[in-house]
Amino acid sequence: MSNKQTLVVIGNGMVGQNFLENLMASDIKSNYNVVTFCEEPLVAYDRVHLSEYFAGKSAADLSLVEDGFFETNDITIHMSDKAVSIDRQNKTVTSDKGIVIDYDKIVLATGSTAFIPPIPGNDRDYCIPYRTIADLDDMMAAAKDSKVGTVVGGGLLGLEAAKALRDLNLDTHVVQFAPRLMEAQLDDGGADLLKSKIEDLGVGVLTSKNTIKIVDGDTCKHKMVFADGTEHETDMILYSAGIRPRYEIAADCGLEIAERGGVVIDNQCLTTDADIYAIGECASWNNLVYGLVAPGYAMARAVVSHLAGEEAEFAGADMSTKLKLNGVDVASIGDPHASTPGSLVYTYQNGVDGIYKRIVVSNDNKLLLGAVLVGDASGYPTLHQYFSNEIELPEHPDSLILPSRSDESVGLGPDALPASAQICSCYEVTKGEIVNAIEGGCCTLASVKDATKASTACGGCAALLKSVVDCEFEKAGMEVNTDICEHFAYTRQDLYNFILVEEIKSFSDLISKHGSGKGCEICKQAVGSILASQWNDYVLEKEHVGLQDTNDTFLANIQKDGTYSVVPRMTGGEVTPEGLIAIGQIAKKYGLYTKVTGGQRVDLFGARVDQLPPIWQELIDAGFESGHAYGKSLRTVKSCVGSTWCRFGVDDSVGLAVELENRYKGLRSPHKIKFAVSGCTRECAEAQSKDIGVIAVEGGWSLYVCGNGGMKPRHADLFATNLDKETLIKYIDRVLTFYVRTADRLQRTSVWMENMEGGLDYLKSVVIDDKLELCDELESQMQHVVDTYQCEWKTTIGDESKLKRFRHFVNSDKHDENIVFVEERGQIRPANIEERKLLKAENA
Amino acid sequence: MANWLDVCSIDDLQPNSGVCALVAEQQVAIFYMPEDNAVYAINNYDPFSDINVLSRGLIGDIKGEAMVASPIYKQHFNLKTGVCFEDETVKIDAYEIRINNERVEVKI
Ligand code: SRM
Ligand SMILES: Cc1cc2nc3c(=O)[nH]c(=O)nc-3n(C[C@H](O)[C@H](O)[C@H](O)COP(=O)(O)OP(=O)(O)OC[C@H]3O[C@@H](n4cnc5c(N)ncnc54)[C@H](O)[C@@H]3O)c2cc1C
Ligand code: SF4
Ligand code: FES
Numbered sequence: 001m002s003n004k005q006t007l008v009v010i011g012n013g014m015v016g017q018n019f020l021e022n023l024m025a026s027d028i029k030s031n032y033n034v035v036t037f038c039e040e041p042l043v044a045y046d047r048v049h050l051s052e053y054f055a056g057k058s059a060a061d062l063s064l065v066e067d068g069f070f071e072t073n074d075i076t077i078h079m080s081d082k083a084v085s086i087d088r089q090n091k092t093v094t095s096d097k098g099i100v101i102d103y104d105k106i107v108l109a110t111g112s113t114a115f116i117p118p119i120p121g122n123d124r125d126y127c128i129p130y131r132t133i134a135d136l137d138d139m140m141a142a143a144k145d146s147k148v149g150t151v152v153g154g155g156l157l158g159l160e161a162a163k164a165l166r167d168l169n170l171d172t173h174v175v176q177f178a179p180r181l182m183e184a185q186l187d188d189g190g191a192d193l194l195k196s197k198i199e200d201l202g203v204g205v206l207t208s209k210n211t212i213k214i215v216d217g218d219t220c221k222h223k224m225v226f227a228d229g230t231e232h233e234t235d236m237i238l239y240s241a242g243i244r245p246r247y248e249i250a251a252d253c254g255l256e257i258a259e260r261g262g263v264v265i266d267n268q269c270l271t272t273d274a275d276i277y278a279i280g281e282c283a284s285w286n287n288l289v290y291g292l293v294a295p296g297y298a299m300a301r302a303v304v305s306h307l308a309g310e311e312a313e314f315a316g317a318d319m320s321t322k323l324k325l326n327g328v329d330v331a332s333i334g335d336p337h338a339s340t341p342g343s344l345v346y347t348y349q350n351g352v353d354g355i356y357k358r359i360v361v362s363n364d365n366k367l368l369l370g371a372v373l374v375g376d377a378s379g380y381p382t383l384h385q386y387f388s389n390e391i392e393l394p395e396h397p398d399s400l401i402l403p404s405r406s407d408e409s410v411g412l413g414p415d416a417l418p419a420s421a422q423i424c425s426c427y428e429v430t431k432g433e434i435v436n437a438i439e440g441g442c443c444t445l446a447s448v449k450d451a452t453k454a455s456t457a458c459g460g461c462a463a464l465l466k467s468v469v470d471c472e473f474e475k476a477g478m479e480v481n482t483d484i485c486e487h488f489a490y491t492r493q494d495l496y497n498f499i500l501v502e503e504i505k506s507f508s509d510l511i512s513k514h515g516s517g518k519g520c521e522i523c524k525q526a527v528g529s530i531l532a533s534q535w536n537d538y539v540l541e542k543e544h545v546g547l548q549d550t551n552d553t554f555l556a557n558i559q560k561d562g563t564y565s566v567v568p569r570m571t572g573g574e575v576t577p578e579g580l581i582a583i584g585q586i587a588k589k590y591g592l593y594t595k596v597t598g599g600q601r602v603d604l605f606g607a608r609v610d611q612l613p614p615i616w617q618e619l620i621d622a623g624f625e626s627g628h629a630y631g632k633s634l635r636t637v638k639s640c641v642g643s644t645w646c647r648f649g650v651d652d653s654v655g656l657a658v659e660l661e662n663r664y665k666g667l668r669s670p671h672k673i674k675f676a677v678s679g680c681t682r683e684c685a686e687a688q689s690k691d692i693g694v695i696a697v698e699g700g701w702s703l704y705v706c707g708n709g710g711m712k713p714r715h716a717d718l719f720a721t722n723l724d725k726e727t728l729i730k731y732i733d734r735v736l737t738f739y740v741r742t743a744d745r746l747q748r749t750s751v752w753m754e755n756m757e758g759g760l761d762y763l764k765s766v767v768i769d770d771k772l773e774l775c776d777e778l779e780s781q782m783q784h785v786v787d788t789y790q791c792e793w794k795t796t797i798g799d800e801s802k803l804k805r806f807r808h809f810v811n812s813d814k815h816d817e818n819i820v821f822v823e824e825r826g827q828i829r830p831a832n833i834e835e836r837k838l839l840k841a842e843n844a
Numbered sequence: 845m846a847n848w849l850d851v852c853s854i855d856d857l858q859p860n861s862g863v864c865a866l867v868a869e870q871q872v873a874i875f876y877m878p879e880d881n882a883v884y885a886i887n888n889y890d891p892f893s894d895i896n897v898l899s900r901g902l903i904g905d906i907k908g909e910a911m912v913a914s915p916i917y918k919q920h921f922n923l924k925t926g927v928c929f930e931d932e933t934v935k936i937d938a939y940e941i942r943i944n945n946e947r948v949e950v951k952i
């Protein structure tokens with residue numbers, strides 16, 4: 001018999017999962033057998049970023065649970081099963097599927113549901129709450145045959161839901177019961193401005209509308225009838241008018257429920273039963289239900305502390321929020337309504353630029369009590385710090401919201417923050433903890449995030465975190481050295497600009513102008529790659545050959561025994577029987593090992609350096625070209641069979657893959673580039689794991705960018721959809737050239753994107769909106785590369801002086817006797833050291 | 845005392861890069877930096893990968909010392925002494941080398 005107690009967590013939502021993670025990271029984890037009930041068919045996912053589901057994120061992307069989390073931690077999870085009753089006398093929990101668990105402790109984390117107004121007709125078809133992934137699936141299905149969509153609720157979530165409907169191309173309206181939008185956070189001035197901004201986005205806003213019933217419509221599916229006698233027609237309705245805590249199970253077993261809903265909890269998050277806790281949106285603390293994730297996480301921590309016998313308690317949380325809706329910034333901090341007696345208010349309104357800012361300060365002008373920002377929320381991090389850390393305000397608090405005059409700096413520099421200042425409220429990370437992480441060896445922003453979790457939940461603190469980290473790096477003198485190597489005190493991007501602007505054509509020219517010494521493998525390869533991207537000369541040209549590492553020098557991939565592999569290009573993975581036969585015959589003639597690669601082509605291994613030219617001569621004669629498997633360049637464009645053969649195919653994916661591969665083959669880049677094209681959304685070519693992914697959809701092609709398989713997989717981002725081929729190619733030209741110009745050396749597009757300030761939106765603004773007025777140049781650079789393409793093997797074979805290099809010894813025709821093969825599964829493989837010795841001895 | 849052995853013509857060398865020569869049954873990697881009129885000779889054997897490939901590495905300098913980077917796992921070797929920069933206990937043979945009347949000569 002184990003002496004462990006059984007702890008049952010009811011609900012595996014954001015807060016329930018956060019509780020499990022905290023518990024598993026604590027010393028008391030071994031005291032409990034943990035069982036959890038998860039009503040939804042999916043384990044916990046990120047509800048905060050739910051709307052990104054429409055932008056192409058999958059349920060898996062949104063998941064908050066690391067693979068194997070439940071197994072490794074020995075947590076029993078009952079999926080798609082709901083706890084239905086608690087028997088407090090006998091201490092059992094019973095589930096919908098009939099499972100009965102004897103418990104010692106319970107943590108209720110049942111969350112809430114979207115509030116659905118109790119009016120006739122509220123459950124008609126296409127009337128959907130906005131809360132779960134299943135709801136979103138319903139929404140997308142309903143949107144397919146709807147023209148008009150309406151959101152009930154003009155709060156934070158309602159406006160987000162409206163954006164989702166806009167993104168689904170519906171004629172969108174918001175119906176608000178209150179006289180203003182976001183009534184909890186905004187005052188009238190802020191709400192008016194927000195309303196006009198939302199209307200500018202093409203969303204209709206109806207305020208002071210009390211819906212009394214929903215009936216059949218005349219022009220649309222439904223007609224909403226309002227108390228003032230007016231009506232509104234719509235095809236679908238989304239409910240997002242506030243939340244209702246889920247407390248049925250608590251109420252049924254006699255726990256105290258707050259007047260306005262929610263399970264009553266104390267500072268330890270205990271309900272009125274000393275063995276039952278409640279956390280997250282189902283709990284009511286001080287008569288307050290928090291509809292935000294950060295307070296839920298704070299409650300989860302408080303419960304783990306309490307179980308561990310520590311003193312920590314939940315002491316309420318801050319309701320500040322920041323939101324970005326299609327480019328409209330909105331933020332609210334603390335008490336925006338100036339309800340504190342004696343508080344003073346400063347307002348700044350700029351009708352021209354559509355900016356409204358208001359701060360509420362204490363009557364001695366010393367402390368910030370609240371703020372509202374609409375149209376420009378850039379001041380949020382600073383104001384939030386003044387508020388949450390109770391930092392004394394500057395002499396003229398209004399300087400914080402007035403447009404900054406050049407002679408005074410009003411921002412609160414990260415250096416001015418005390419160590420106790422909370423930087424990330426979701427994970428309660430203080431500035432002190434960030435400093436510790438840096439002192440403990442974190443030397444990149446990403447590693448600080450990993451170590452502290454800061455900025456990994458709602459992301460609202462990202463800008464502040466970055467400025468704190470940058471400032472600390474600078475102070476620690478570890479100004480992250482971005483010099484490419486000891487020979488150039490510049491980044492790759494700087495070198496690119498020198499080469500571009502000064503039209504530098506050789507390494508020796510560049511190092512004499514901008515560097516020192518003789519160079520090394522790092523700068524030489526990087527510069528070799530830049531010169532090739534920009535001018536596209538033959539890489540084995542006399543002044544370039546010394547810049548290539550062995551793979552580029554011999555136009556083949558070196559293997560562990562010093563032999564090389566040979567990879568002919570097979571555009572789109574397409575190959576004729578004659579081609580296959582030729583490859584087979586050549587492999588047989590030279591005794592090469594053959595294997596189908598992960599990139600849809602055939603690799604021939606075990607060629608000695610002197611065999612490379614004759615092998616390539618034969619491949620070229622059979623119609624093949626270099627596959628650039630050796631270069632930091634385009635590798636393959638993978639394809640699925642597509643509409644030509646496949647019964648589901650929407651378009652000709654092979655045809656497009658072949659065309660794209662032929663266009664971009666030979667392009668030298670900071671790292672290798674992979675593409676794929678799928679013929680429909682079943683995605684058999686796995687395009688969403690590639691640097692450039694293309695999927696055929698009914699309206700054209702969808703373009704995905706910056707995906708990665710390999711060491712750290714990254715799902716590609718949906719960049720644009722319904723593109724015709726011409727626009728698709730234009731966008732790819734621009735994205736790739738921009739990558740080639742601005743990435744670090746050996747940086748795949750995925751990491752480039754992760755490090756790009758402004759991220760996907762920024763890349764879109766450069767490539768689609770031409771924000772940098774660079775698109776023409778990017779396209780013509782790509783066209784130059786396309787026009788000057790040459791098969792490097794063809795050029796090499798035609799040049800006697802280049803072929804001289806393809807011998808093991810300059811002064812002898814002998815081979816390297818260290819290269820020895822043995823047979824395995826009917827083909828050759830390199831002998832290992834033991835085998836090599838044995839064979840040598842036999843031959844001697 | 846070893847003698848100077850004739851290896852090849854200077855035209856057989858690769859400017860700013862390396863070649864391998866067979867000298868007295870030894871595989872010798874020879875590097876040529878024409879700007880400094882410098883030639884270097886070390887053994888072609890890379891002790892970290894157990895194969896004969898150093899002549900195919902990229903060359904340059906580390907703090908002014910001429911070096912080659914192994915093409916396999918990128919350790920650096922001093923071209924004058926054969927000592928590995930990452931691990932000074934590892935040293936490969938370095939040979940005397942000169943250019944004599946457009947001919948490359950090595951002492952082994
Ligand atoms: C041959 C092949 C394995 C196979 O037998 O299937 C292969 C072999 C090598 N891969 Fe790969 N990769 C091969 C497909 C892949 C794939 C699958 C794909 O392309 O669909 C991936 C994951 C997809 C991706 O890149 O996002 C892949 C991810 C890597 C990585 C990790 C890259 C990353 O960003 O995480 C490396 C290491 C690197 O590049 O730094 C790597 C490096 C290598 C190197 C170059 C390692 C080396 O330096 O020796 C191997 C030499 C290849 C050679 O000698 O020809 N290989 N490699 C595949 C050649 C495909 C082709 O036809 O060109
Ligand atoms: C679209 C949207 C956007 C949001 N944006 C933000 C934001 O920007 N910032 C922010 O701070 N917050 C935001 N929120 C709120 C945030 O998502 C919630 O505060 C958070 O999810 C609360 O976590 P929870 O675990 O309490 O509840 P939930 O995440 O709802 O989890 C509760 C889970 O318990 C399950 N459950 C319920 N009863 C039972 C039972 N009896 N047995 C088993 N399982 C049960 C439910 O099915 C659910 O899966 C947003 C919410 C939505 C819907
Ligand atoms: S997975 Fe590793 S071992 Fe296999 S081919 Fe790729 S790099 Fe080589
Ligand atoms: S404040 Fe939410 S992630 Fe930092």
